[in-house]
Structures are given as structure tokens and as C-alpha cells.
Amino acid sequence: MAPPSPTPVPDAGDLHALALEAFADDRHGDALALLIEGAAEQVDLELLNDLGVAAYAMGLFDESRALLRTVLFLDPTREDARENLRAAEHVALVTAAPARTPARTFDAAAYWEDRLAGEFGLGEVGFIGLGEGFNTWMYRVRRHVFCRHARAMRRDWSTARVLDVGSGTGFYVENWLKLGVKDLTASDITNAAVDRLRGRHPGIAVHRIDIGDDIGQLAPASYDAISAFDVLFHIVDDEAFARAMRNMATLLKPEGTLLFSDNFLHAERRAVRHHVSRSLEEIEAAVAGAGLEIVRRRPSFVLMNDPVDTKSARHRRWWQDLTKRLRDKPERGGLIGAALFPVEVAATRILREGPSTEIMVCRRPAA
Numbered sequence: 206m207a208p209p210s211p212t213p214v215p216d217a218g219d220l221h222a223l224a225l226e227a228f229a230d231d232r233h234g235d236a237l238a239l240l241i242e243g244a245a246e247q248v249d250l251e252l253l254n255d256l257g258v259a260a261y262a263m264g265l266f267d268e269s270r271a272l273l274r275t276v277l278f279l280d281p282t283r284e285d286a287r288e289n290l291r292a293a294e295h296v297a298l299v300t301a302a303p304a305r306t307p308a309r310t311f312d313a314a315a316y317w318e319d320r321l322a323g324e325f326g327l328g329e330v331g332f333i334g335l336g337e338g339f340n341t342w343m344y345r346v347r348r349h350v351f352c353r354h355a356r357a358m359r360r361d362w363s364t365a366r367v368l369d370v371g372s373g374t375g376f377y378v379e380n381w382l383k384l385g386v387k388d389l390t391a392s393d394i395t396n397a398a399v400d401r402l403r404g405r406h407p408g409i410a411v412h413r414i415d416i417g418d419d420i421g422q423l424a425p426a427s428y429d430a431i432s433a434f435d436v437l438f439h440i441v442d443d444e445a446f447a448r449a450m451r452n453m454a455t456l457l458k459p460e461g462t463l464l465f466s467d468n469f470l471h472a473e474r475r476a477v478r479h480h481v482s483r484s485l486e487e488i489e490a491a492v493a494g495a496g497l498e499i500v501r502r503r504p505s506f507v508l509m510n511d512p513v514d515t516k517s518a519r520h521r522r523w524w525q526d527l528t529k530r531l532r533d534k535p536e537r538g539g540l541i542g543a544a545l546f547p548v549e550v551a552a553t554r555i556l557r558e559g560p561s562t563e564i565m566v567c568r569r570p571a572a
Contacts, residue, residue: 221252225476249525250276251477254286258478261293269293280532285478335528336535342542343509344376346549347434350505351380353554354464354564358430362386365429368456370416371436375402378409381432390423392416417445420452428456433465435562441481447491454495457569463497466505466564470514482513488565497567504559507552509545515560 220242241256257272273290276283335343355362363385369377372391381389390410391402399413414420416433417440431453440446453463468482475482492499512520531538553559 221249221255222473222475225255226473250280250283250286254283254289255477257286257293258289261289266293289478335531336538338536338540339509339531339538339542341539342546343506345542345546346506346509346553347376348380349550350503350553350564351377351432351434351464352384354503354566355380355384358462358566360429366390366427366458368392368423368428368431370431370433370453371439372402372411373398375405377432377434378402378406382406390428392423416440416452417442417449420456423456425455426458428461429458430462430464431457433463434564435466437465438467438480438482441476441479443487446481446483447494450491450495450497454497454569459569459572461569462500463567463569464564465567466562468513468561469502469563469565472514475513492565492567497569500566500568502563502565504553504556504561504563506561507549507556507559509542509549510561512560517560520560 253272253276257269257276260266260269260272270290270293273286273293276286277290280286362381365386366388367381367386368390369381370392372378372393375391378389378391390412391406392412392414393399393402394413394415396413399411402409402411412422414422416436433449433453437446437449440449453465457463467488469485469488470482471485474484474487489499512524515521527541531541
């Protein structure tokens with residue numbers, strides 16, 4: 206008789222995911238234990254940040270502050286750790302705040318206002334910590350993928366009315382203009398982005414709106430296309446996420462098109478304080494609940510973004526090694542990005558499923 210197969214040993218990523226599930230179920234002690242076990246397997250800044258939050262939730266305030274200070278020492282750009290540390294330090298000055306505060310309370314407008322204060326570029330709105338050079342090449346991939354899907358719609362964009370949600374630096378605003386769109390509306394949740402967009406693009410309408418809240422200043426059924434790239438996974442509240450989908454559907458004309466990006470996990474969701482990677486099933490339910498039909502879903506990235514939707518340990522290790530090299534020496538990013546760019550463009554064209562961010566194209570049915 207053959208010996209029984211050994212039970213697979215969960216790696217740090219699996220333990221982190223299990224810890225997030227435990228925290229979401231208010232099993233803070235279990236979450237803390239899982240995160241400690243994961244940290245013993247592999248030192249990861251996101252895991253350490255969540256370990257600091259779990260320690261806070263258990264009332265271990267000194268330990269929480271020490272962990273979060275360590276994260277910021279290793280990576281001073283991590284705004285999630287900075288905000289969590291502020292909460293942990295505040296408790297030393299006043300009566301203890303509710304244990305759920307650092308994990309549950311998230312003011313998206315304040316977070317992005319702070320992150321985009323002053324001059325900001327792709328390094329501030331892209332993947333924090335990987336540097337301007339690598340982020341520039343990531344955005345070149347995004348441009349190729351966006352243009353591919355927009356052109357596949359085979360319409361005269363010069364006659365279309367388009368809304369861009371979460372416009373930020375104006376990257377997709379500029380891409381819509383290059384496609385020939387003349388009637389374009391930009392929007393963002395922050396005053397910083399809105400003011401900058403109005404200065405750079407005086408010929409287009411720019412609104413400050415939270416797409417998951419009140420959109421009364423925009424007319425229903427008035428847009429032929431809406432884009433929302435790298436925006437919706439920052440809506441951490443599930444009700445606001447579903448409302449954002451319904452709002453965008455309401456703003457579309459019959460037979461109008463929604464293009465948006467997300468991580469579409471084939472497993473259960475992964476969540477941190479300012480970011481939620483929802484499951485494909487959850488997102489499809491929100492799309493259907495908004496009365497939209499899915500046209501297609503294709504990869505935005507394969508090699509050049511966090512492989513959050515892969516079961517391949519080799520792929521995860523490859524990404525961890527790459528990001529470590531980029532964080533150690535961000536000046537390498539331009540060369541590494543240039544080398545990966547043609548491979549990435551080809552991979553996003555060929556593959557039907559991706560391990561990272563993907564684009565979904567949806568349509569509002571005819572009335």
C-alpha cells in the first residue's frame with residue numbers, strides 16, 4: 206500500500222489570506238496567530254502591516270506600534286502603515302479607541318488627498334515603492350491594453366460621449382483624447398486631482414464625485430462609454446462598490462459600454478485597509494445586479510504586476526524577487542520595465558486568463 210500523500214504545508218501567502226478571513230470574522234486571536242506563523246515563513250511588509258493591525262485589535266498597542274514603525278523604516282512610502290501607526294499612537298494619548306478602527310475605517314477621499322498632495326506623477330498613483338521608471342513601463346502596458354479594447358469596439362469615438370471615473374493624473378483622459386473623443390468628462394474623488402485636471406484640460410468637464418455615493422451632478426443615460434481603471438478595488442465598502450456599479454450603469458446610454466479593471470480572484474477575496482481584491486463571482490454578481498451584460502474579460506498584466514490570482518508558487522516568488530530588486534534600487538526599473546514590456550504586451554494579447562489585474566468590458570442592454 207502506498208503511503209498517504211503528505212498534507213500540503215501552507216506558505217506565507219496562504220497564511221496571510223487565512224488571517225484576513227479570520228479578521229473579517231472577528232477572530233482576531235486566530236488572525237494574529239496566522240500572521241505570526243506567516244511572518245516566520247517569510248518577511249513581507251504587507252503581512253507585517255496587517256500583523257500590526259491585528260495586534261492593535263487584540264489590545265497589544267506597544268507591539269502594534271513597534272511593528273508598524275518597522276514597516277515604515279523598511280518602506281517609508283507605505284501610507285497604509287503610516288495611517289495605521291497614527292491610530293495606534295493615538296490610543297496612547299486617549300482612552301482606547303474601538304479595536305476595529307484601523308482595519309474598518311477608511312476615508313478614501315482623505316487617503317487620496319494626502320497621497321496626491323503637491324506635485325504627483327505615475328509613481329504616486331501607480332505601484333508604490335517600485336519607482337517612477339518601472340511604473341512608467343507599467344502605464345505603457347496599460348495604454349496598449351486600453352487602446353486594444355477601445356478599438357475592438359469599432360466605433361467612431363469622435364461622436365461619442367465618454368466619462369472617465371477616478372481620473373487621477375489624467376492618464377486615461379489623455380488616452381481617450383488621443384482616440385479622438387471630443388465630448389469627454391473627467392472625474393475624481395479628490396480636489397487635488399480635479400484642480401490639476403482642470404488646469405491641464407480646460408476644454409473638458411471635470412467633476413469631483415465619489416462614484417460609490419451621490420452622482421446627482423451627472424445626467425442619467427448620457428454616456429456612450431465609461432471607464433474606471435484601477436479604481437473600484439479601492440472602494441472597500443461592499444455596498445458602495447455595488448452602488449458604484451449601479452451608478453455607472455445608470456449613467457450609460459442603452460447599448461453603452463463600461464470598461465473597468467479589477468483583480469477578479471478565482472479564490473476568495475483579499476483585503477487590506479485601502480484595497481479589496483474581490484472574487485470574480487462577487488464582481489459578476491455586482492455587474493448583473495446593475496443590469497449590465499459582460500462582453501469579455503482579458504488580462505491587463507501577466508508578469509509586471511502582483512500575481513494575486515495565481516496558484517503558482519514559482520510565479521509568486523518571481524514577483525517577490527523582482528519587487529525586492531526594484532525597492533532596493535528603483536533606478537533599475539526603467540531597464541527592467543523596458544525588457545519586460547514587449548513580452549507583457551504579447552502575453553496580454555494571447556492569454557484569455559491572467560494572474561493579475563484584468564479588464565472587463567460590459568454593455569448596458571438596449572431599452
